[in-house]
Amino acid sequence: MHARDVAVSYCRDVPLCVKMRPGVPVNAMLLVLLAMVGLSHAQVKTSLLELTNSIGSLLPALSRPANSSRIFYAVMFDAGSTGTRIHVYTFIQKDSAELPVLDNEMFHSIKPGLSAYADSPEMGGHTVRLLLKVARKTVPRLEWKRTPVVLRATAGLRLLPGDKAKALLDQVLDVFHESPFLVSDDSVSIMNGTNEGILAWVAINFLTGHLNSQTKKTVGILDLGGGSTQITFLPKSKKTVESTPPDDYIARFDMFNSTFELYTHSYLGNGLMAARLASLGALGAEDVDWRVFRSCCLPKKFKDEWSFGGITYQVSGIPDGYAGYKLCYQEILKVVKGIIHQPYELKDSGVFYAFSYYFDRAVDAGLIDGSQGGKLEVKDFKKRAKEVCNKMTKYGTASPFLCMDLTYITCLLKDGFGFKENTVLQLTKKVNNVETSWALGATFHHFHNLKIH
Structure with a gap:
């Protein structure tokens, strides 16, 4: 399929989402919008x-x-x-x-x-x-x-x-x-979920000035919502494109007289809240009114109601069982392994911007400032996940899901996408005072x- 045809298939029905701070002319954003369809x-x-x-x-x-x-x-x-x-x-x-x-x-x-x-x-x-x-x-x-x-x-x-x-x-x-x-x-x-990833990549790279660069040095994006998660980046290696099994992981489009070939995918059901359901064994479960869904990622004495998608679930830790990071990680691994595709070149990747629940949980865990954001490495999530999961009596009362959420983020990044532990992530809600929307x-x-x- 021609590059322009692919661009139109991705972008015809969905807007180009570049958010700009008040007072900034929108001509560059519109150039992106029109160029995305191959003009x-x-x-x-x-x-x-x-x-x-x-x-x-x-x-x-x-x-x-x-x-x-x-x-x-x-x-x-x-x-x-x-x-x-x-x-x-x-x-x-x-x-x-x-x-x-x-x-x-x-x-x-x-x-x-x-x-x-x-x-x-x-x-x-x-x-x-x-x-x-x-x-x-x-x-x-x-x-x-x-x-x-x-x-x-x-x-x-x-x-x-x-x-x-x-x-x-x-x-x-x-x-x-x-x-x-x-x-x-x-x-x-x-x-469309795939468009969320593409449009977020365009937005972040536009706001950071990378779309105006002649060197094509761009940043990748990681978006973790409640129901789905997206990854999008510009591959540097042809092997990344050639080794990608399904064609819908690659999107080609023309922009500023250049053709970009993005690796992008949206995983429906792998957002943070949907991942909680899967870890608890509650995803698609019936008879939720009387069942109690348990996880070793929750404090042993924890028992409460939790709602998502209009359904209320009874959830708890495992009172007579074991808890902690290792067991939690093995539980979470079942939610990630074999579902998330690992792009070839992420082990040598550059900077990725991560937002939504990546940002929120980093703030909750005290890893970054809630107003300023900051840079983290993947291993920072891992280290804090271990601390929280192995000391759930300390963290569990106020944030009973923090162990599960941090472990999921760690597993998603490492065993899911295949990032190295020293991969740098820029955690942000805003770029140049503009929300990533x-x-x-x-x-x-x-x-x-x-x-x-």
Whole structure:
């Protein structure tokens, strides 16, 4: 298949998610968006002008006599497995010949995620209705009818049976139609998992300036969500590409007059919360109302309820058994071994940016600062996992799952992906004060579709 064909197959229905800090021009992000579908340099410039004009014509300007600027808004929902987040963006366009600038972002989130309402979609729709109040307060009343509202769902809904996922999405669409905002035919959908990895790689490398580098020195990305996990990097060795069994591990696309060939894959069911279920033997289990799911990764005296995906499980340690890092690791290894593919060259890899639950658990374990993030090696996760698991009486009361989670992260990195213990990971929630999110790119993609398709 031609590179362009592959690019289109990956990116046609999913936005390019590059999130930019307020005040930064978005022309470079749009160049990436258009180049991802294989356009030439001349075509990119033409399409950028068309896109600029389409956005401007879609959302008429407010009156700003001082500089003739116009302001417009957009509302984007990120429906994840553990929560639903709303991003309300404010854009300024000073001149019709220039690209808009992100002026402000209003953000709010609510738990649990939509998937928790699989058996009561009306309640799921109500959570979206509550979040829409943020949009009503942020967007001026006169702009409501011209402001698009969009929701993209990820692993939480991908894990649900198709009919239940559809019922939730239909309910959200009904709530959108009740609202005063602009609703299009593709306002509500589920995002493809593979695209999450590709788009996160583009976002991180754009924000770190690597996409502008002529040397093609890029960084890899590791994203650990609740229901799925993604890995994406630019291979340096042809053997990585040639030794990859399934074709869908490799994505080819053109960008800035260069062709990139990414190794990327999304593992549905290997997110942190789904991995807990698998370790407990509860993934896909029946009769959860009366069964107690036990693990040597939990403190011996621990017994409680734990909920994920709208189901509540009875979980506990093994009162008369053994616990500790070694036994926990063997239990976790069954969840990882043979499921996660090991790319050829990761043993000699460069820097990887790791976020989501990689970041959160590193903070919980005291490995990095919650506001600054920091660099870790894989062995740092291993060392702290041993400390926590072998001293569960100390750590177990406040964080009963910390041993299991740190051990899973260690096992996923070492025995799953095959990283060396001295591989450097950059743990982050933000790059240059910008959260690593696909939401802003999704917003521009939606603007583009509103006008052109």
